[in-house]
Amino acid sequence: MEDLSIKNVNLEKSENLQRHRTEGFCSSKSLVVRRGAPFRISLQLQGRPFNPHIDFLSVKILLGRLYVSMPVSFSKKVSPTKWTAYMESKDLDFQNPSIFISTPASASVGCYRFQLRVFTQGGKRKAALGRFILLCNPWCREDAVHIPFEDQREEYVQNDSGLLFMGTAMNLVSRPWSFDQYEPGVLESCLSLLQVSPQHQKSRREDYLKRFDPVYISRVVSAMINSEDDRGVLKGNWSGDFKQGVNPTMWTGSGDILSQWTKSGYKPVKYGQCWVFAAVMCTVMRVLGIPCRVVTNFNSAHDTNGNLVLEEYYNEKGEKLKISKDSLWNFHVWVECWMTRKDLVSGMDGWQVLDPTPQNRSGGVFCCGPSPVKAIKERRMDLYYDIPFVYAEVNADIHTIIMSEGRVLSLNKDTERVGSLICTKVIGFPRLQNITGDYKYIKSPTSTISSRSSTSDDSTLRRASASKGVLVSLTLDKAPVAGEPICFTVKVMNKQNHTKLMKVNINAQAKEYNHSPSDTFWETNGIIQLEPMEVKVVTKQIAPAQYEDVIGDDLINLAVVLEDMATHKWVLASEEFNIASPQLTIQIADEDSVVANKEQTATVSFTNTFSHMVGGVLTVAGAGLIPGKINFRILPLRAGGKVEQRISFIPSVTGTKMLQASLSLMNVNSTIRGFKMVRVNRA
Template identity: 75%
Template sequence: MEDLNIKNVTLEKPENQQRHRTEDFSSSKSLVVRRGAPFKIKLQLEGRPFNPKIDSIRIRVMLGRLYVVMPVTFSRKVSTTHWKAFMDPESLDPINPSIFISSPASASVGCYRFQLYLYTQGKQRKRVLGRFVLLCNPWCQDDTVYIPFEDQREEYIQNDSGLLFMGTAKTLVARPWSFDQFEPGVLETCLNLLQVSPQHQRNRRRDYLNRNNPVYISRVVSAMINCEDDRGVLKGNWSGDFKEGVNPSSWTGSGDILKQWAESGYSPVKYGQCWVFAAVMCTVMRVLGIPCRVVTNFNSAHDTNDNLVIEEFYSENGKKLNRSKDSIWNFHVWVECWMTRRDLGSEMDGWQVLDPTPQERSGGVFCCGPAPVKAIKERCIDLVYDVPFVYAEVNADIHMIVLSGERVLSFSKDTERVGSFICTKAVGYPRHQNITGDYKYIKSPTSTISSRASTVSDDSTLNRGSSRSVFVALNLEKPPVAGEPIRFAVRVINKQRIPKKMKVHMNAQAKEYFNSPSDTFWENHGVITLAPMEDTILHDQILPAKYEDVVGDDLINLAVVLEDLGSQERVLASEEFNIASPQLNIQVANENSIVPHKKQTATVTFTNPYSHPVRGVLTVAGAGLIQGKMLFRMPPLCPGGTVEQSITFTPRLVGTKMLQANLSLASMRTNIRGFKMVSVNRA
């Protein structure tokens, strides 16, 4: 009888990756599959046909030094709790048989090696087959990351672009971001992130065993996105000095950051701030197969002494003072990941907060979460991990104090401003989704997805103040837009039946979202006389020439202090807001007939709204549409002038993709952005 030998083994990559919804990882040399589902390999035999009565096959699967050996059976019944290999007896080809390998739904994530052993006539022959990458499987009901709706799986696993929300609760800014999870090298870098982690370096066997659990994986990734305790991806910088690296506002996607980190030998990339940390973590989690979304908490409290109170101090002229270690960030960005919490009980399943921005240590390491969103809403602050910290970020009270030297002139309290609006990108649409009600009980219900005007609460007491004798309210007359005056109104009511003479102090300061305001760039002072019980409105404006060279991408803190010259009482009203930047307009030719590998044309248009000429560099990118980036220098453009830039791109992947453009202005600290969703259809 002839010897039976294995001539060749093919991994059937296109078929397997289509079945496992990993076909977009086409640039990876490895077969990429998801746990809890079978994949197929095909053997090419020589010598004679395979005979099940005298021949048998075993497969050895290895992750590091961990391994499992399984016989190839003829039972098609797949187990989601054990490794299994089988041939389909009904479609068995004795010359080119196919073998299906199925992993348990709780298998560890990582890059596996596998070998095939053929036993025939008392002889053993070994064939080294190669490698496959195993990811979590949100399509498998037995996987702890299973999410039951296909549109959510498409959004939170497959979508390689999105929107990050910034600004303020009343004036949201949607910043396009490219997650890049299917770009060349990103999968390998995300897997290497787990290998570089301290947990893996300390005890590789334990790390491999624990990688079956998304709770463990998410804590490792949360710590590895920042570099404070390890060889993490990003170095944070909130100083304003970015000479040794990249301004966080200049990043447009995760791919460049992860690529730079890998190519540098895992030295931290400079620099990141909260939305960059969160967006890069979202990329890593989506690559690993764990559903993930980026979340913005507006008016996020940083409570350093755990008393759920944030103190804000103002001078008697309305200038905000840097007097407290506590702070409120206009917005703070983290991620949520979807998973079962078997360690806490089924009532804590679902979305979990994870925050890779280095703020506080958790278990001795700069990471945060996973904290169940349900635990935050119900104030279950005795649960792991970091529920009290996140609870304070969305629920602290604000105490506002007006000082003259060390003397307190007025005091007021705001219980609504912190965590006033929490949102994420809507499933399938380029707009925000209000998820405030997931984190806290709110006074009046709002729709899950609605317009900005109807979702943002205006209950905050910060923009109005009151004393025994005077009421003051400060309101913008319309959302501020770059190149236009900032118009606002101050309403003053005399609550007493006697006339009053009052000093009015108005003050505007530029403010970074995470910091106290800088020096005053505009102020106005005056005196008004109020008749008994009079209700009056003062109108004022800040001209573009006053703010254009000061504010850039920053916010504005506008405050008014009324001083009663008779009683010496003072009352404060304040408002923080951003100035809406102009948008780049992107038009794509023949956008209804876009298919892979066919060249397309688009036009990017910019009109200068500013009161002086501008110039800069235009960057165009798009995951699945453009390999790398396109750079164009824009010559000086006079006020009111328009410039057009034509670009060509060749789509690589099917699906809805984001074409995004970013114009970095040389004379201003401003980035002008725009994006266009592009549908790439199958040819």
């Protein structure tokens, strides 16, 4: 009788991808499964059928040079801590038997090989080979990344698009971003990131053994997103000169960045800033199966000397000076990943801060975290990792100092501005979720639209060298919008019973979100007289023609400084704000009837709200909707003019997808954006 042999091994990709919720990775040549759950493979035997009485099956699983061997049993009993393989005796086809391989919930993440071996009577051995990629499993209760609710898993693991919040707390900018985790090649790039890491190059065996732990994985990824210590993905650049690469504001998704990095032989992609670093890390973590979300901290402190105090310096004209080594970023973007922390005391599970932007060395390497959000709130500086650094980012005090010729004229302390708003995208909807209370105890509810005011009285803001009796506040009348005047009000109050003569200087400077301001582009000054107990209100506006050519995507630092001409005491109020850009509008023809594999039409429209003609390049993209990007030239458009561009696309997958468009203006340092969530149904 002819002996049996293995003719073919079927990885049953369609079934396994659906069972393991990895259907999005269908373009990968490898089978992609999640740990802590069995997957099925089928054998096609040649010759005689399999005989369980005289034949024996075993499976050898290999990760690099590490391996485990196990017999194939008829017991369906699996263990969350051990590799097992079994055949179901019910309805077993001995000519084409199915084998289930069950992985531990703590198995290492990576690309595995397996050898399926059949031992027949007489000691003859037949073998078949295969591969599979194993990811973390947030659906498995025994997995360290298990997150309890399905809507959380959909948002923080499976969602391939999102919003990044930028600008200022009073005038938020919601920037669309495509995480692209299911785009061809992205999975492989994320796995390459682990292989290229210094940890893997130093000791492949040790790296593979540690890859069971999301704490370890997240630290490796945090370091590898930036290129400071390794062959990481992104090169940071805050100089303003991006001629050797791409301006960070031009990126719209992670796929292009990861693809370029891989195709270049792992040379750093130029360039990234905080939101790009964070968004790419979010992609990598979601690919690896670790729940992840992008978080923005408004007024984020970078405290270089660790004293939880940042100094801001102004001169008597209201110009902000470039003196302090500390820096206050209008916003800073990082990620949070969900995991249990068995390496720490109890109560530290859940969201962990990780920051791939190269600001801080941790263990000698530019990475940050994972820092438990709960530990930051409770000020547990004794725990791992980098909690003092993150704590300062959301809790430092601001000392605002007026100086003249090296002499301190006035000092004001602000304990509220740093970390004034910490937010992420809400689950299932394109809007903001305020998570400030997760990081710090909120003293009192405050509006995100606020003004900076200061008083020369001894008050909760406690002033050094204070002159009594004068209160000044600076308030924007409304959130500024491009093409409209910036209207603001200065209110000055004399709280004493004698007349005061006050010198007033108001100054506006353009600034980048993470730098001190540049030169003054608008200023005004004068003298006001305040009668006893009088309140005077001064209204001012900056015309569009005065700011449009200066700021673009930048922000404005606006400050008012008052000098009591009798006592020569000083008081200051300031505000930093961005100007909302006009939006691109996207409309889908018959949007309730969008189905996969059928051509659809969208219309992108733009109205020029600027005071002069603008034109540029319109780029449209959408993972699962459009392969790559489509570019259109938009001819110069007069002020108030409107243009529409029709786009045809064919959705390739079902689900909710993001169609996004960006218009890069040629004669203004600004990019106009818009997005539309598209529900793609089955045909």
